Amino acid sequence: MDLKARAAAHPDHWSKANAIRALALDAVAAANSGHSGMPIGMADAATVLFEKHLNFDPTAPNWPDRDRFILSAGHGSMLLYALLHLTGYEDMTLEQIKNFRQWGAITAGHPEYGHATGIETTTGPLGQGISNAVGFAMAEEIQRAHYGKKVVDHYTYVIAGDGCLMEGVSQEAITLAGRHQLSKLVVLWDNNNITIDGPVSLSDRTDQVGRFVSAGWDVIEIDGHDPVEIDAALTRAKKNQKPTMIACKTHIALGHAAQDTSKGHGALTNAEQNTAAKAAWGWTTGPFEVPDAVLQSWHAIGARGKAAREAWEARFDSLPRGKRETFNRAYALEVPKKLSATVKAFKKQMSEGAPKLATRASSEKVLEVINPIMPETVGGSADLTGSNNTKTSDLGVFDTDNRGGRYVYWGIREHGMAAAMNGMALHGGLRPYGGTFMCFTDYARPAMRLAALMKIPTVFVMTHDSIGLGEDGPTHQPVEHLAISRATPNTYVFRPADTIETAESWELALSSKTTPSVLSLTRQGLPTVRTEHKTRNMVAQGAYVLADAVGKRQAILMATGSEVSLAMAARDILHAEGIGTRVVSMPCWELFEEQDEALRKRVLPGGPVRVAIEAGIRMGWDRWLFGERGKREKSGFIGMHDFGASAPADVLFKELGITAEAAAQKVRDLLAGKWKPDTRV
């Protein structure tokens, strides 16, 4: 490509794009680590997007009606940091750029949500950003339907690379976007033909245009270095009735010795080559130096959105007060004042009625009272609506002719659902929850981890949470999945024992501002164990004494979810034998861990033998069994030691030895000094 001719044809554009290229090149070289080629290759498209289309205001980075810009190809983080710096985001100083990838800097290797303003989502694990974006675009549609076009009317722009498009989750995302005609979603594909291992053709020869068309998208193919073509494509995309993919034919590491090679994908650190590249671009200033005129023109771009933002504020202020309050409350992730009283009333009613219900059905009952008072909830399921019990009567179904519908039929797309829910949460104004079978935590994992890392309160409703699902067998029976979610930092794993604990878990999940929740719910019916009404949210304590020993306390049974009623039955057996037994329900370990030592000690005092009962593997339980004043030789575990099997649930619990009698026998053995190690302790 004749770079001189390019520069001559569009000198202003060229120098602005060069500023991105140069900052990226310098920052990566200084860090001796990172990805130079992508920011260099996509600088033209990003420049035109920010200059002529993106509606944003660096002085109000969280303005709710801004356009969203998502760098799905997160390894090209310097593209984003350069844009934020050049357009005048206050926190993105030149010092931060110079400290790219260093301890304490906000300029992490991949864009981390919450580190710097203007980062809309954490990207890096490929395919996540484009899938988040679908959630952003859905959130915009839903909010527009709820609040009107005057206050919600913005676009979601994505830059995605070949890696994003090869990840399977992108297929889930783009077919979902096509299905819902998300016309305000625009994906710019950095079509540079290069991956780490070499040319894309080494591993993939997909006709991406045909693929997107098959998913219901409009596709525009352009020269990704031509500002006129980029501008025209974006203009057309914004008028589309379908989501738009703009295939930008680009050269990775444009103008560098590593142009069009996989070497160009990584860190370009050869000083001589970097100098030559800058010369080829016509960039003459020193490292990290942006000529004043160029900086001013970028600042002007950054200042462009102020008027629009102020006009929006005026329009917003003209909304009825109630609408404004709800809007602001939802964006602030505050729950409505009514929530607490609503949950209490529900609990009282359930304690009195003491229904026998699967906790998935309990969950539906809870949602039936919560959803009407929290218009920001958006429910859904990955094609298991009737099984996950996620749909309540008032939600309405999100569709092309019902944009205000708050229930999403996500289809068989657990991963795409989780990622899009994250997008909705990040967009703001909505509280998404979505269901699948707990075993399919596996499919949703990459996005579940990112919710935890980003500190956003997405709610994952995981039903059929043990062998209790029965005949579907080991492929569908979670065994290690409680451990997996508990192992993940910043994740609440709720495993409620009955309808009351389910209500309390939901209250906590929906009150969380910075921690995602996993709700582990049963397929099978469970008795109400909380028959005595308490206004206090006991799950908030993480673990508590559900029923204390009668007489001398000789044993403590610890259990979660469906095994709490087993523990209660074991307690009855033991009490009949004169063995005083306490039952501790432990619906949320993470919250119990946050309690102080004195409280934990009151719940789990030293002395009695301890038996934990949970229809999952043992990993993690040792803290509560041996630790916290327990002793290995005075403790036992009743649970799973391997994958499950296909049979009716009651047969499985019996055959696999997860019964009240087994728990009682374990207590008797321990009291008699007959401790035995687990086969897999």
Add this chain to the structure above:
Amino acid sequence: MDLKARAAAHPDHWSKANAIRALALDAVAAANSGHSGMPIGMADAATVLFEKHLNFDPTAPNWPDRDRFILSAGHGSMLLYALLHLTGYEDMTLEQIKNFRQWGAITAGHPEYGHATGIETTTGPLGQGISNAVGFAMAEEIQRAHYGKKVVDHYTYVIAGDGCLMEGVSQEAITLAGRHQLSKLVVLWDNNNITIDGPVSLSDRTDQVGRFVSAGWDVIEIDGHDPVEIDAALTRAKKNQKPTMIACKTHIALGHAAQDTSKGHGALTNAEQNTAAKAAWGWTTGPFEVPDAVLQSWHAIGARGKAAREAWEARFDSLPRGKRETFNRAYALEVPKKLSATVKAFKKQMSEGAPKLATRASSEKVLEVINPIMPETVGGSADLTGSNNTKTSDLGVFDTDNRGGRYVYWGIREHGMAAAMNGMALHGGLRPYGGTFMCFTDYARPAMRLAALMKIPTVFVMTHDSIGLGEDGPTHQPVEHLAISRATPNTYVFRPADTIETAESWELALSSKTTPSVLSLTRQGLPTVRTEHKTRNMVAQGAYVLADAVGKRQAILMATGSEVSLAMAARDILHAEGIGTRVVSMPCWELFEEQDEALRKRVLPGGPVRVAIEAGIRMGWDRWLFGERGKREKSGFIGMHDFGASAPADVLFKELGITAEAAAQKVRDLLAGKWKPDTRV
């Protein structure tokens, strides 16, 4: 649809297909659980496939050159069980069919590999079967190139439903199949327009034909109930130079009151409606009764392949003895006799040279000596070849013009790679290993779990296994992933400390017949800690004394992988202070758990304080810290308590407190009685 006209047009076909339909309907009704509609809807296609195309022999179900049939829509398991029963697989008795989904039966809710002959892979988690199938088809190509068309020449047939096609992993699989022109892969799509939540259009409107064409497939659209069209499509598919998708337009639960509804997807248990359905099909016998003539014609289909199998055996016997032996050895998952000596010689050389190497580089060195003597290995990476160090010089690259190549550029498809590797392992004759960053365990999880469940020895090479990867930051830094894999039943998690342990881990992973392995390898360089050569494979013991205390043993440091050298440095610090310290390297917990109590006690005696060092979260360590003769108040953990950060690796280890000095200080504190709980113990 006029069922009578259908029956009249092809009476023989119709009655055979009816046998499948009736058995499925009866078995699901008897179990009161399962999926009736899919077997009913796909009975025609399956009948034609088995009658006229599938090359198989029920009397030799593992005949290596059989065609493979994969029921990707695993919930329709009764389709498969009916076919196996009708064609005469000995273990699939009518009794088993009657015990569908019951305890102890081989007829699990979803087809479980290893439960019954003729089940080629475990399916149920949607999208897995079709992705396994790509691995099967690649394995066939590779083996054909190695052994010749006379002994390897078979097709892989798949039945996939809408759910399989909506799962993102299917996109990874089909684009891979298209890229490699896997012409002997044929997918029959059960295009019935129904999912659990309702019509497919509720959540998806993808043009599947366009999608497959964009991925490089040939697509044939047919009436899925017309045996002539089915036969013609299969005939054409077999001659194709591309993979073929046959879109079979079908009616779920054909002829039943629930036909074409989502109710028809599930268990059809209404006796009256079931009777009416049978009447509509023209099926007049009682439950589980197949008229003798129909059974005979099915048995004839089952007998069809015997001659071909015998002819194959004759051709196989004419292979040179060496080839035959290698072929049989690889199918039996036996390692070559040379392996042990090769690994020993390598270990000796490395102990002497004591290189400082990242274990990912150690792994490459090991593979450089193993791959040449194990022609059954197939390596690969999800677009991180240079980072995962999975490619050795002799493998050659698998491609359309080099079918014998043993290295696969999987592209950015971690999930598809893992599932296809499972397919290769299931196909037989190959030992696949593939790499990605350990953090992307998340993407590969669904297939990794299935490897464990199926008991197949797939090897997952997970490099960049901690914050030691440095600047890429928290999105790329595994923290909980060791715990995740350790939580999974039947999985070896190897975290070697140096080149020697890496060699020992590889020897074990490649010797395993029934357990998949995760190799957790560093990005950063590590010193050799096993400088004294031992012929014995110490990793086989799971944990062992790497260096014992000098003087009185006051402390035991336990560590894995990159933290073993930290433990050794801490030991030096402590010895200088007169504190006798043992270092226990624990490269594979699962293998240590298998050791007897006496051995475990020798390695981890009671008494000394214990400190575990691992750059991951604590979960799981409590067993070794408090359990196994340890005490909570005499133990400590040096590791991660949250997600990582973006900075150079050495800065991260220091800032996050994972250092030799921190470990030494923890020992001093514990010896002084100054125990403190972890923030997240």
